Amino acid sequence: MASSPRPAGSVDTGAAALQPRPALPYLGSYPPALRQQVQDLIDAGRLGSWLQQRYPQVHTVQTDRLLYEYTMELKDRYLRSSVPLSKVVYDPKLHIIRNALGTHTTVARVQGGKLKAKREIRVAQLFRQAAPEFLKMIVVHELAHLREREHDKAFYALCAHMEPDYHQLEFDLRLWLTWRELAPAPAAAPAHPA
Numbered sequence: 022m023a024s025s026p027r028p029a030g031s032v033d034t035g036a037a038a039l040q041p042r043p044a045l046p047y048l049g050s051y052p053p054a055l056r057q058q059v060q061d062l063i064d065a066g067r068l069g070s071w072l073q074q075r076y077p078q079v080h081t082v083q084t085d086r087l088l089y090e091y092t093m094e095l096k097d098r099y100l101r102s103s104v105p106l107s108k109v110v111y112d113p114k115l116h117i118i119r120n121a122l123g124t125h126t127t128v129a130r131v132q133g134g135k136l137k138a139k140r141e142i143r144v145a146q147l148f149r150q151a152a153p154e155f156l157k158m159i160v161v162h163e164l165a166h167l168r169e170r171e172h173d174k175a176f177y178a179l180c181a182h183m184e185p186d187y188h189q190l191e192f193d194l195r196l197w198l199t200w201r202e203l204a205p206a207p208a209a210a211p212a213h214p215a
C-alpha cells in the first residue's frame with residue numbers, strides 16, 4: 022500500500038480542499054507511515070470490507086450480567102489476587118473519548134460509617150455491537166488497569182499476557198472506531214445515483 026508523498030510546498034486545491042481529510046483521531050499515537058496506509062484504505066473505500074472480512078462476527082455478551090461473568094472469568098484466570106470487582110456494565114452515557122477506550126474507576130462509598138473503595142469497569146455501549154475479539158481487548162485493557170494504572174510497559178505486558186494478540190487488536194479496534202465515524206448512518210445513506 023505504498024503511496025508517493027505529496028511534493029513539498031504543494032497546495033490542496035479543488036475537490037481535495039472541499040473535502041478535508043479526517044484527522045484519524047483514534048490513531049494519533051501510531052507512526053505516520055501506518056496512518057497513511059489507513060488513509061489509503063479509507064480513500065479507496067475499502068476499510069469497511071477489510072474489517073468485515075477480518076472480524077465478521079458480533080459477540081454474544083449482550084447483557085450486563087453476561088458482561089460481568091465474562092470479565093470475572095478472565096479476571097479469575099489471570100488476576101485472581103487483585104482487588105475485587107463490584108460491577109461491570111455497559112454504559113450508554115460513556116462516550117469514546119480520544120485515547121480512552123473504556124473507564125475503570127474506584128468508587129468510594131460510605132458503608133456503615135466506613136469509607137470503602139470498590140472497583141468498577143464500564144464499557145461503552147457501542148462495544149455491544151463489536152466483534153468478540155474487540156470485546157476481549159477492551160475487557161483485558163480495563164482488567165490490566167486493576168494492577169497497572171498508567172499505560173506503560175508493565176501495563177502492556179500484562180495486556181499481552183492475557184491476550185497475546187493485544188497490540189494488533191487495539192490497532193484494529195481503533196480502525197473499527199474510525200470506520201464507524203466515517204460511515205454514514207444507514208438511514209442517511211444516499212440512494213444509488215441514476
Ligand SMILES: [Zn+2]
Binds near residue numbers: 121162172
Ligand atoms: Zn487505559
